Amino acid sequence: MNRTPGTRVLVLNSGSSSVKYQLLDMAGGTRLASGLVERIGDGPVADHAAALKQVADELAAQGLGLDSPELAAVGHRVVHGGIRFTEPTLITDEVVTAIEELVPLAPLHNPANITGIKVARELRPDLPQVAVFDTAFHSTLPEYAARYAIDTATADEHGVRRYGFHGTSHAYVSRATAELLGKDPSEVNVIVLHLGNGASASAVRGGTCVDTSMGLTPLEGLVMGTRSGDIDPAVIFHLSRVGGLSTDEIDDLLNKRSGLLGLCGDNDMREIGRRMGEGDVTAQLAFDVYVHRLRKYVGAYTAVLGRVDAIAFTAGVGENSAAVREAALRGLTALGVEVDAVRNAVRSPSARLISAAESRVAVAVVPTDEEMEIASQAYALVQA
Structure with missing residues (x-):
């Protein structure tokens, strides 16, 4: 992959009726902007496309538009990565399809995450977009900790195992705790x-x-x-x-x-x-x-x-x-x-x-x- 010249990353957390965003500069670890678009589909924000357009407008008003060459990537929070996605993943059409296949494991969250990904890709199809999964940090669980004591064939057929969530938080806090010590x-x-x-x-x-x-x-x-x-x-x-x-x-x-x-x-x-x-x-x-x-x-x-x-x-x-x-x-x-x-x-x-x-x-x-x-x-x- 060719390195992008920018140092900024836009982080999007797309929920069913909201989009949270933060723009961070990785060169200095600084937060340049943050915001929340709420009540999507209920009022003036018709859908996620309109919400992402509002995010883009809010950033542009601060001189931090999505067309900035300083923008290196968009990072998307995705709740469930199953057993397939255990690392941050560059988003492609195939990756979107795979995340859609995981919807039965996270029916309340993954659909909204996918919508945010699709709209962001339409807005900036040239920009690298990365999925970061809540479950990824916990993918290192030993099999004896991840398995439930039910029939193995049934569990495997339906993806029944411990995945864990809040992984990005646990990763950050465990590392920051070590630094504190x-x-x-x-x-x-x-x-x-x-x-x-x-x-x-x-x-x-x-x-x-x-x-x-x-x-x-x-x-x-x-x-x-x-x-x-x-x-x-x-x-x-x-x-x-x-x-x-x-x-x-x-x-x-x-x-x-x-x-x-x-x-x-x-x-x-x-x-x-x-x-x-x-x-x-x-x-x-x-x-x-x-x-x-x-x-x-x-x-x-x-x-x-x-x-x-x-x-x-x-x-x-x-x-x-x-x-x-x-x-x-x-x-x-x-x-x-x-x-x-x-x-x-x-x-x-x-x-x-x-x-x-x-x-x-x-x-x-x-x-x-x-x-x-x-x-x-x-x-x-x-x-x-």
Whole structure:
């Protein structure tokens, strides 16, 4: 591939009704522009083509138009890459077709990602466009960690295995945590806790992911804003046979009406904290269920890794809720984990340690930067 002369990468995250974008300059690692186009198909923004045109207009108004020779590539977030896409991939017609074939594994996300890719390619057919997959960082899971204990032939026929998600965040944060410790990622074992409305954990050994909490879909694992996380599969059969719920109704229940929302009616941790302060026992229970699940995963991944050098909290809740961080790690002194209350209470946009001086395991708060990770991977590919 011929190297492109520019140093800028436009990162696009196309959702079903929105497009988020950031323009980054890789020469200095700086963010030149960012924005969000919402309510696509509902109002003045008719479709994704109109949304991308609006993005182009907003950038042009800042002197950063899509026709700039400084633009080296467009990086696209794609949620599901299956077992085929384990690295950032230059987008071709064949790649688009392959991503379309993965829609059954991510019916809510991949179609929107594909639409964004197609429109961006129409706008700049001459420009390298790169797909960066949420699942890619987790493709290194050992087979024994990726497999579910169901009939192998059935699993293989339908692509049933653990894929994991939030991979760009876990990749960025695990590497940034090593940098915070002044070490090379290959020297550090990290448990990453990505806690937003969606939440996931990963066990990263020497820069390589060896286990993660999300599975075939983003529903498995930690308690989330509206998703149940881990649940006895027989609950689904019970709700169908005894409750008379359809498959679609159960899907909606577990993905959109469960988690914190299902437990207490709120999926905003700030509101839950306010209610707890007023003595709301329902909010307290939701919080306790949430942190109990977190603590279980920290313990499990400590066993998986054997040696843990750091635990890193990231994303909206992980970066901002001192109460969640403290409660999730409370009582883990036997594992060498001790949080410093004063450090934990500090709010800062910078990566920082919140562990006590005597803690054998470093505890860190590391703001994630998925857009920078996507841009870095896309830029590295087009410059290779």
